[in-house]
Amino acid sequence: MIQEYYIPTTVADALRIKADQPHYSFIAGGTEINARGYPKTAQHISGLISIARLGLTGIKKEEKNLIIYPAVTLQELIDSPLLNEEPFNMLKTAASNVKNRHIRNMATIGGNIAACKSCSDMIPILMAMDATLEVYSSEDVKHEESVLEHIRKKEKYLITKITIPFRKDFHIAICRYTRTSNDLALINVCLGIELEGGICKDARLALGGVAATPLRIMEIEKFLIGEEFNGKLHQYAQKLREHLEKQIHPIDDIRGKAWFKKELAGGLVIQALYEVAQKGGIIL
Amino acid sequence: MRISVTINGKKRIFDTAPGERVLHLLRRYGILSVKNGCDGEGTCGVCAILLDGKVVNSCQLLAPQIDGHEIKTSECLSQKNKLHPIQEAFLDTGIVQCGYCTPAMLVAAYELLQRKSEPTEEDIKDAFSGIICRCTGYKQIFDAIEVASKRIKGDENYKKEYPAFRSDLRLVGKSTRKVDGQQLVCSNPSFVEDMINPNTLYVKVLRSPHAHAIIKSIDVSDAEKIEGVEFILTHENCPHTLYGSSGQCYPEPSPYDRRIINKKMRFVGDRVAAVAATSEEIAMEALNKIKVEYEILPAILSLEQAINEPSVQIHDETTSEYCFHIGQDLAKNIAASNKGGIGDIEKGFKEADVIIERTYRTGHIQCTPLEPHVVYTYMEGDRLVIRASTQVPFHLRRIVSRATGYPEIKIHVIKERVGGGFGAKQDVVMEELSSYITLQTGKPVYHRFTREEEFIASRTRHPTIINVKVGANKQGQITAVDMKVQADTGAYGPHCLTVPMNACSKTLPLLRCKNMSYDVTVYYTNNIIAGAYQGYGAPSGAFALQTALAETATALKINYLTFIRLNHVRTGDRLDILKCLGEGQEGIPQQVTSCALSDCLDRGDFSIRWGEKEDGTAPYLKIGKGFAIIQQGSGLPGIDAANASIYMLGDGTFFLCIGGADLGTGLDTVAVKVVAEILMVDQDKVAVKAGDTDVTPFDVGSYASSGTYFTGAAAYNAALNMKKKILEESAKILNVSVDKLTLDYPGKVVSDDGELTYTKLAQLTQSGKGTGQIIATGTFTTEESPIPYGAHFAKVEVNELTGTVKVKAFHAYQDCGTPINPDLALGQMYGAVIKSIGHTLYEQMIFDEKGKCLNPNFLDYKVPTINDIPEDFRSELVFVDEKLGPFGGKSISEIATNGAAPAIATAIYDATGVWVREYPFTAEKVLEAIREKKT
Numbered sequence A: 001m002i003q004e005y006y007i008p009t010t011v012a013d014a015l016r017i018k019a020d021q022p023h024y025s026f027i028a029g030g031t032e033i034n035a036r037g038y039p040k041t042a043q044h045i046s047g048l049i050s051i052a053r054l055g056l057t058g059i060k061k062e063e064k065n066l067i068i069y070p071a072v073t074l075q076e077l078i079d080s081p082l083l084n085e086e087p088f089n090m091l092k093t094a095a096s097n098v099k100n101r102h103i104r105n106m107a108t109i110g111g112n113i114a115a116c117k118s119c120s121d122m123i124p125i126l127m128a129m130d131a132t133l134e135v136y137s138s139e140d141v142k143h144e145e146s147v148l149e150h151i152r153k154k155e156k157y158l159i160t161k162i163t164i165p166f167r168k169d170f171h172i173a174i175c176r177y178t179r180t181s182n183d184l185a186l187i188n189v190c191l192g193i194e195l196e197g198g199i200c201k202d203a204r205l206a207l208g209g210v211a212a213t214p215l216r217i218m219e220i221e222k223f224l225i226g227e228e229f230n231g232k233l234h235q236y237a238q239k240l241r242e243h244l245e246k247q248i249h250p251i252d253d254i255r256g257k258a259w260f261k262k263e264l265a266g267g268l269v270i271q272a273l274y275e276v277a278q279k280g281g282i283i284l
Numbered sequence B: 001m002r003i004s005v006t007i008n009g010k011k012r013i014f015d016t017a018p019g020e021r022v023l024h025l026l027r028r029y030g031i032l033s034v035k036n037g038c039d040g041e042g043t044c045g046v047c048a049i050l051l052d053g054k055v056v057n058s059c060q061l062l063a064p065q066i067d068g069h070e071i072k073t074s075e076c077l078s079q080k081n082k083l084h085p086i087q088e089a090f091l092d093t094g095i096v097q098c099g100y101c102t103p104a105m106l107v108a109a110y111e112l113l114q115r116k117s118e119p120t121e122e123d124i125k126d127a128f129s130g131i132i133c134r135c136t137g138y139k140q141i142f143d144a145i146e147v148a149s150k151r152i153k154g155d156e157n158y159k160k161e162y163p164a165f166r167s168d169l170r171l172v173g174k175s176t177r178k179v180d181g182q183q184l185v186c187s188n189p190s191f192v193e194d195m196i197n198p199n200t201l202y203v204k205v206l207r208s209p210h211a212h213a214i215i216k217s218i219d220v221s222d223a224e225k226i227e228g229v230e231f232i233l234t235h236e237n238c239p240h241t242l243y244g245s246s247g248q249c250y251p252e253p254s255p256y257d258r259r260i261i262n263k264k265m266r267f268v269g270d271r272v273a274a275v276a277a278t279s280e281e282i283a284m285e286a287l288n289k290i291k292v293e294y295e296i297l298p299a300i301l302s303l304e305q306a307i308n309e310p311s312v313q314i315h316d317e318t319t320s321e322y323c324f325h326i327g328q329d330l331a332k333n334i335a336a337s338n339k340g341g342i343g344d345i346e347k348g349f350k351e352a353d354v355i356i357e358r359t360y361r362t363g364h365i366q367c368t369p370l371e372p373h374v375v376y377t378y379m380e381g382d383r384l385v386i387r388a389s390t391q392v393p394f395h396l397r398r399i400v401s402r403a404t405g406y407p408e409i410k411i412h413v414i415k416e417r418v419g420g421g422f423g424a425k426q427d428v429v430m431e432e433l434s435s436y437i438t439l440q441t442g443k444p445v446y447h448r449f450t451r452e453e454e455f456i457a458s459r460t461r462h463p464t465i466i467n468v469k470v471g472a473n474k475q476g477q478i479t480a481v482d483m484k485v486q487a488d489t490g491a492y493g494p495h496c497l498t499v500p501m502n503a504c505s506k507t508l509p510l511l512r513c514k515n516m517s518y519d520v521t522v523y524y525t526n527n528i529i530a531g532a533y534q535g536y537g538a539p540s541g542a543f544a545l546q547t548a549l550a551e552t553a554t555a556l557k558i559n560y561l562t563f564i565r566l567n568h569v570r571t572g573d574r575l576d577i578l579k580c581l582g583e584g585q586e587g588i589p590q591q592v593t594s595c596a597l598s599d600c601l602d603r604g605d606f607s608i609r610w611g612e613k614e615d616g617t618a619p620y621l622k623i624g625k626g627f628a629i630i631q632q633g634s635g636l637p638g639i640d641a642a643n644a645s646i647y648m649l650g651d652g653t654f655f656l657c658i659g660g661a662d663l664g665t666g667l668d669t670v671a672v673k674v675v676a677e678i679l680m681v682d683q684d685k686v687a688v689k690a691g692d693t694d695v696t697p698f699d700v701g702s703y704a705s706s707g708t709y710f711t712g713a714a715a716y717n718a719a720l721n722m723k724k725k726i727l728e729e730s731a732k733i734l735n736v737s738v739d740k741l742t743l744d745y746p747g748k749v750v751s752d753d754g755e756l757t758y759t760k761l762a763q764l765t766q767s768g769k770g771t772g773q774i775i776a777t778g779t780f781t782t783e784e785s786p787i788p789y790g791a792h793f794a795k796v797e798v799n800e801l802t803g804t805v806k807v808k809a810f811h812a813y814q815d816c817g818t819p820i821n822p823d824l825a826l827g828q829m830y831g832a833v834i835k836s837i838g839h840t841l842y843e844q845m846i847f848d849e850k851g852k853c854l855n856p857n858f859l860d861y862k863v864p865t866i867n868d869i870p871e872d873f874r875s876e877l878v879f880v881d882e883k884l885g886p887f888g889g890k891s892i893s894e895i896a897t898n899g900a901a902p903a904i905a906t907a908i909y910d911a912t913g914v915w916v917r918e919y920p921f922t923a924e925k926v927l928e929a930i931r932e933k934k935t
């Protein structure tokens, strides 16, 4: 039960409180942390440290990078004029896949990464875009790490900055399956491909819903690189699907049977491939 | 801690705790517009507020998060009793039904229009994307925003035109505002939760973790020691009387098969104990301290198991009593059964060229009213007052009286505004418990289900297995139909016979077929309790029968629409099958007094472009079309009854009392309009009080599509009596004969030589020299009940890669005789259609192998939101001249839940060539069926 609620005004203060009270949690929008343990927030959490006044808001464009601060809400991403062009516009698509406007107004991108849900809508796109995070594990220890590295770590520290490099000719598609529009995705697929003259120069494939955390499937990325798509997309799509289905091992749960999740992932990756190809001007 | 917040423009200081939810804080300080629909899960949005101008869920915010911020709630809209244009627009477009979600919708509308003065359809969907409304189907939100936007921009008289009917009438057939609309858009105290006084005890229930078990021992001594715990009820100290929870007419065709708390547990969630304490937290803490020892019994957890394994017995004669025989056989767990038919079924099948025999299945789905079950009970002297959210105030009084042993005369039931019922509130699922605790403690008691309890301890649709056998000849004539329905009533048997019977009685009479038979068997299982749900058994029956008919047409290679046109009933037909399909008693055959089926089919044929094949936008997207014809009833002839009384008030206006229970559907408005029409006054000259057992006369309540036809007719008859009395009194005063007088608008009696206003009449009659206040009553019982008909058309897109079915278009055509209030009637249709699309495609309760529900929340049990409505979504009222009913009004809402499943099933077949025979048609099932077809 929450006994204490801190609203520090500097990152250093926040980290000091956290160091003193390791079992306290950070709170950003609260959509995740407050959704548990009703009517009192999570029974096991006795204190919260708000990141609201740490100045971790705003989006800015640098020469080669886009910088997003973690307290930016999903709705702010959608409303930002800085994210209108490819590939950054896909961050808007990812954020608007969280269909519930109430949630988007509260939920932050940092909270989304830290919550690290299997079906997170932001982690796959950030992985596909090679985003890196600035993370403080204590007042004076700062790390720079990829999203993948971050979500693999057990200890969760304070995320203070998200950096996304700009990539030319990089096309991204996001395909997901939900039962209703307001559902968490059962499976989501984010495919990014750099194309040059119909040839795949580089690829990223991130998948949510098939394991405890979102995955990057590097096997498939390797498989894609160097391929020539023009005129061959149909046969290629089928191969890709078969290959992918071998790489993932979803489990049966109340949201779906393993076979179904596998098949979905395969179906969605085909859709994503078509979409990316269309964006990149591939001839079918 | 203290926080400072600007609320609706005023700075306020609140004392709070760091963990307190803003939702609770606001309600604690009297802001009633914020509602709780999902217990802080963030999925329903009815707790919406504006935080620094942005819509957020107040249930997910902690008090410190709003410290120093600015908050707006829907209370900011109306100024000194003057409505805001958005509130006015809501009332003028029929978007307020039960009103539980309305404050949140108002907040969303306000925020949207601040941001965009002329929003697009996409903007609107996005703005409302976080709010679940279970009533309206969302469609009229677009109208409301259009009207509000235009009016705010200066076009103050802008109106949305809704269809109007009966040009010979002033009010009936025209859209007017709902009579309870203003209180709902203003968040005046309306719902049970708004009535709670300090010093109330809160009830929490300990529920069985086992599907079938006997309580060997129960020890509450530790729990009792907790300070604040005032009373604990277990099977040891609760009455032994058996009763049934179903709000049906006495004698009920349902067993009396439960005590308030039983010694034997029959499903996961059955009551083990109830604690009343000074706060919810203390009550919950006490639950944890109760020690229970169970003897676990083998359980029956599926219909198949119930049919095949009669070794486990769930009830016996000592635990399940019947008012009369309804085909029960407790040794085989059969709670009820019935069979019958007309004609010669064997002969019918012999005459057929094609015979199709198929099995269809349906599962557990939940009503999910946004306001869960809730009740507030307290004593007034020796009388027990029950403030209830119920569809059946009078049945509730009777049932509580039986369960608690307290006499009916000492019980006063007040139906408050109901935040959605849909059938779940036709049962007494908590009122007898809190009543008993109030009677024992003498204290006010508040009991409200959590969302989880609303899933597991309310009532669901009966799961069914339905076998349909259809015979037809080459000419396309149906020669025989046989329906075998097996249904799962769960642990107890409310509505156990009547719901499954409706699977036949609301489907077979659609067909002109001489040979029809049915066989209904209902089993007790150790599943959660089934009961009434909008449509009753008809949606399951309609799905099975109509899909089987479509399969028959396919086998005959006849266009399905042509096939149905050849076989459906028409005005004037006599429906003999209804003689056997009664409610546990012999039924009454009906004549079809009006039927617009042909018209509905013609309209759908044209609008959906039947027979025109369409291509998807990608190779894996397949488009298909389907439809279904549907019917319901209008109340239960020979069983239901309604009464009304009207008082002429001192200024010549009228006070109408009806026993009926408006659950957001607009029944109060229907009754008021009917009265105002007859008495030649404006709608606002009639005030209404409904569903108060001390004040209003008896009415069976709102179920079985009886509202407009029964309660409306009682009001109609009372108004006719009032008219007669007005004329008689006026004749005496004016000294002319009655036949020289007529009523005239606005509220006067006229003759050739003069007039007498109602105001004058009231003064004269009510004075010491007068003949007394004019009071008229009306009653309605009948042997006839007009049937509403309709046809629903669907166009779907099936994604063959994922199995996803998307309803692209849904066109609903229905006849309800004279639509008394067209915009509200349309809202009933839109709401029911969207709900049934949800049932058809994704709504399903999932259980583990021990009978525990795994998805009792809106995160895992999905219901449609505004982004899920079909792109092309139409509802149309098809007028038919009906001689029965108040001004020819038939029922409208329940029927609208019957079409989606068969229409979508036939459309899926059209798209992919596979038949899906079990709903919901989840992507998983559809994909599996497509895979099977391919191999």
Ligand SMILES: Cc1cc2nc3c(=O)[nH]c(=O)nc-3n(C[C@@H](O)[C@@H](O)[C@H](O)COP(=O)(O)OP(=O)(O)OC[C@H]3O[C@@H](n4cnc5c(N)ncnc54)[C@H](O)[C@@H]3O)c2cc1C
Binding pocket: A025, A026, A027, A028, A029, A030, A031, A032, A033, A034, A035, A051, A070, A071, A097, A098, A099, A100, A103, A106, A107, A108, A109, A110, A111, A112, A113, A114, A115, A117, A119, A120, A121, A122, A156, A157, A158, A159, A160, A183, A184, A185, B041, B042, B043
């Ligand atoms: C109804 C509903 C629907 C949802 N739908 C979706 C969906 O469709 N897709 C989706 O991806 N998600 C969805 N979510 C999950 C949603 O909660 C997260 O996506 C959201 O982004 C979390 O952000 P927050 O700011 O609210 O996090 P909080 O609840 O404040 O925090 C979440 C976790 O992150 C930690 N944290 C927060 N900020 C930081 C930081 N800067 N550094 C380190 N740790 C931090 C907290 O300690 C906590 O453990 C949904 C949630 C709800 C309630």
Ligand code: FES
Binding pocket: B035, B036, B037, B038, B039, B040, B041, B042, B043, B044, B045, B046, B047, B048, B057, B058, B059, B060
């Ligand atoms: S009560 Fe807040 S979202 Fe449901």
Ligand code: FES
Binding pocket: B095, B096, B097, B098, B099, B100, B101, B102, B132, B133, B134, B135, B136, B370, B419, B420, B664
């Ligand atoms: S009117 Fe929206 S929930 Fe009832």
